Amino acid sequence: MGLSLLRTILPSPGFWTQNARVVFSSNMSDTSYLAGARPQAYTDLIAGLVFALLFATVTWSFLDLQATYVVTVGILYAITAYLIASNLPDTLPQPGLGSANRITMARCIGTLCLAGLVTYAESLGTLGRWSIVGLGTGIMLLDGVDGWVARRTGTSTEFGARFDMETDAALMLVLSALVWAEDRTGAWVLLIGAMRYLFLGAGLVLPALRGELAPSFRRKLICVVQGIALLIALGPIIPDFIAVSVSALAMAMLTWSFSIDVVWLLRPRPL
Template sequence: MSGDMSATFADRAAALHGARKAQGPLLRRFAIVVIVHLWLLAMLVYALLGFDPSAFWTGGALALVLYLAMNGVLWAGLVRHYPHADLGLCNLVTHFRATLTAALAALLPHIAALAADPLLAWGCVIIAAVALACDGIDGWAARRAGLASRFGARFDMEVDSLLALILALILWQSAKLGDWVLLLGVMRYLFVLAAWCLPWLNRPTPPRISAKLVCVIQIAALIALVSPVLSGAAATGLAAGVLALVIWSFGVDIRYLWQIRARCA
């Protein structure tokens, strides 16, 4: 009996050692991506804030902290949950989108400059629009290369959520709309918080094309609202309409999860 247990532990240890050894090249490639995109982040922050030392370092510090935190979580996720030996184009694109999102965070301490400088506002719009335009490429690339995974899907979803949150914070701080506009950025996080209190919300939901479409509309609307073009009643109407759409989409998922809970009760 003790011999069987020793063999089992030895097999598990050997399997764990083999898995870690196989992940070595993957993690080294990921580290290279992080370093390359760190340079991209620095260039984007410089392009947005210029060479004003106070603006560059305060905004840059926030962007850097966010970037490092994201990559710490990603590193842990790769080690524990990523099933493939190659990052692939799919995860490179998603990481590129995450880097663009972190760069936008550099604007949060400098909203007054954003409101006073239309060029800065358009710079924000362009970066966010590129991040949105690349959405969908990662999923297509993953399916094409056979690298689709729950890790990749979760990575993509969290980048979308973070992009929406940062755009909503920029919009809220600009005082273009009321405090309620924050709901356009925090709905996903409110749902996660509710799931901590109500475990039945943690069940998986079936993929919906309508949910993906609502996500794209939500981020596109936030980009339009951040731009200098929209203000006043037009901005309020667009934000309210999109918020109603987002609430409806979450309502569909909650209704589905409630029905599953009722069946299992």
């Protein structure tokens, strides 16, 4: 299950909450793959656990949360690390996870720390809500950095592209859950983060939905709009009607984009 299941049913329409085909460059002509990458990557995963617990502890102290918050983040990280370790390739272009994947790991840890705040969202004060917006913004801004580093160093891999995409999707799911938990909108906002996973599930029933889609500027634009809309909705100074409006707009655009891709994938094909 986990990422292994996702591998069997991707590509799909979009990245972040959409299921686009992940298109990546694998220019490895100047870089030799390193055998035995797993042991060094495990060291990175252990270091990630230390960083996750440290960041969670700082957040716990800063926002005066219950100690269970740190435990929750630790459990979420353990599950994530297991999925990563289960899907590591035998060879990687750099020692350990590599520089680009370490940046993605930092984004992933930030997302897990946000996920741990979902159960506290309604009781957080203004400081806590601004902290959510700040951390979410930082994670989104880093989204292009890992890919840039991979291309710059010639170390793009299928594993790295998948790791990046799953982190993006998880972030959108967590942000939509936070918007709902803060009671800014109705439960329908959860569909913004869940739609991609629903699409993956539909692909198990309808194999045509596992088809390949060409890259699309439309999908990229809507992905950015989703993230911005959810962060706006989470803003403490944003009135509820604006939070509802921007979330509804993001939901409508996402539904429209999915519909285009679903219709294209299910179109009749010549015999």
